[in-house]
């Protein structure tokens with residue numbers, strides 16, 4: 001018997017079906033969270049895993065098992081340590097370049113979860129983070145870091161901000177009260 005063979009249960013298929021439109025930006029993480037009875041945070045994590053590892057990720061992830069990439073664990077730890085220390089505050093793209101320069105060559109896709117974990121505010125700091133930055137996640141890459149390009153007043157006493165994802169460079173507009 002080949003243990004590496006991927007066998008999807010019906011439940012996993014269902015989850016994948018719910019997640020597929022999330023990956024193509026046709027369904028929001030919030031909506032998927034409701035359908036899957038998961039938190040939005042869990043859905044976003046799932047999304048990142050799926051983007052990084054394809055269908056196998058959802059199965060390993062949902063079963064709570066380590067993937068067969070365990071042999072890379074040592075490398076991963078070194079990368080995470082570097083991202084939390086020397087390279088803290090850098091986006092995945094920049095961090096990948098810096099890591100390569102010190103002999104820790106990892107694909108940016110591999111780095112992304114480690115980097116975003118290290119760059120994420122601690123759970124408790126969410127309460128004190130500026131209201132306008134709470135929970136904002138790039139729909140394209142899952143990055144939570146943005147550069148504000150401009151801020152201007154909008155109708156209804158609101159404020160609109162044009163932001164650029166620090167990781168993938170895509171832009172989005174937010175409206176705030």
Ligand SMILES: [Zn+2]
Pocket residue numbers: 138139140141142143165166167168169170
């Ligand atoms: Zn992005």
